[in-house]
Amino acid sequence: MNIKSLHHFLALAQTLHFGRASEEANISLSAMSRHIRQLENELGVPLFTRDNRSVALTPEGSAFETYARETLSRWDQLKKELSDSSENLHGEISLYCSVTASYSILFDLLNRFRPRFPDIDIKLQTGDPEHAISRVLAGDEELCIAAHPASLPKTLYFKPITKSPLVFITPINPNDKDIPTSQPKDGQHWAQVPMILSQGGIARTRVDQWFKTLKVTPRIYAQVAGNEAIVSMVSLGLGVGVVPKIVLDNSPLAQRVRTLPVTPTLLPYELGLITAKRNLKNPLVEAFWSVVDAPEPLL
């Protein structure tokens, strides 16, 4: 059974005349005859009674006529639906990012993504930035927003979105005499400053490196998981922290801390979009990608 045969059948069912039906269907009379016969063989029942003077539907033919109409209209409907739906890019895309990134970067990103691709649904998963890359590697997520890691697996692709400097922050109201209000003069001073640092991750690596160039072993007051918590602790006056500026910009506690200019400055945090290279062919991922390409500056 195929769509054409159904059309031919209906032409014949209407005209009850092979000649006129075949003309209507733009095929030869013999093709019409064979199409009908083939349908009948396939179904195992005659659809028309023909003697040389007249053609009439059998009861089965009548039932088949109903079927044929239904099936054709269903097919047309499907084609219409599918072509409608394919006019706009659509589907679902999964994205993983940290809570902070969801506030700052993702907000801008989605503000521009949504109007351009209103039919792409985003499945957003927020969580520990550490897991971002592994989840993309495992295929759990198609995209993530993360800082460029020290070493990026070959199968992944990184697209920078923005850089955010790592800044030192001090409390407005220090709780400890060793907390400086301006940049400490030398390494000796630095060694006394109570530091509140990330437990790990890029920021921590950078800070460690920074102290190493000063030849100072920092006094670590607290190691914290999550940049937001660092801002929180610093605002309480417990020490000096190091966080990406973007975290500060989005922190409700930003008023309670102050950035501390330091030299040399730390290498900035490089935030970007990460996906598995194979996903780059996925039109939905491409769409997301294109938004990042967009000329409008993000910050």
Place this chain on the structure above:
Amino acid sequence: MNIKSLHHFLALAQTLHFGRASEEANISLSAMSRHIRQLENELGVPLFTRDNRSVALTPEGSAFETYARETLSRWDQLKKELSDSSENLHGEISLYCSVTASYSILFDLLNRFRPRFPDIDIKLQTGDPEHAISRVLAGDEELCIAAHPASLPKTLYFKPITKSPLVFITPINPNDKDIPTSQPKDGQHWAQVPMILSQGGIARTRVDQWFKTLKVTPRIYAQVAGNEAIVSMVSLGLGVGVVPKIVLDNSPLAQRVRTLPVTPTLLPYELGLITAKRNLKNPLVEAFWSVVDAPEPLL
């Protein structure tokens, strides 16, 4: 679109692997690839995203999967319905006969037809026997039960069911001195008998012929349309009638009249089934035909 392609599509949608899907569908891998591509071309949208390592349904593919399942199950259902319905002969057949025939012949006929072909509906039209043949000729009815006419059109076919003698009937209580109680001796007697005859039709032709061989001009007391009315008038004692015996057998007035043996006897009425020759190919007509063929005697 055809049934096969749908099956192939579903195989691929399930396995998401061209190799295994093609194996399942018993076609080559390349055929599978091209079938899917053809479907996609036909619909104008991709159904699968494929990179060399993986195959996945697009949103459109997912919609099409639903469609494919529905369509296939609908098709199977139809096939089942049609083959079920074709196990027994069924449909509608139209039949015309006189009221008398419907009492006598049709009753026996249907008693045997119904159990053998319970799914054939009969559209029965009763009416004047004169119209029977013309209605079949015109195609208004497929069958009729009628007496074999003097000349049967070539396009019609007659199948005898039974013969019924034409009998003379006399009243039990005659109302007229010229009504004989036994066979009149000679033509002169016959010429005085008040006759009640059909207005026309075969019976009348036969009676006219009969009187002609006796070289008698009959005294016609009444010409009547309808054999039943003849019985009625005879029973009232108004004269001698001639009717097919079968009419008498089914008449409620049979007790009020008596058959009058005569020589020579009239040629019997030949009752049978009539249809247009072209209808003989119609399996429903054939079915009816076969019941008449049946060995069981009708009378």
Place this chain on the structure above:
DNA sequence: CATGTCGTTTCATTTTATGCAACATGAGGT
């Protein structure tokens, strides 16, 4: 009995489908 109509069948040709093999791509291992 000739004629015209109409569906079926035959036959040569064209179109389409098919499988095999070569190819292209990309992942994973060495």
Place this chain on the structure above:
DNA sequence: ACCTCATGTTGCATAAAATGAAACGACATG
């Protein structure tokens, strides 16, 4: 960096199917 394997696609020659023209067969009509 290179090889190998897995996998889908494409080219090509062949096989299968569909097609239209014409012959055919059946049958009603004049």
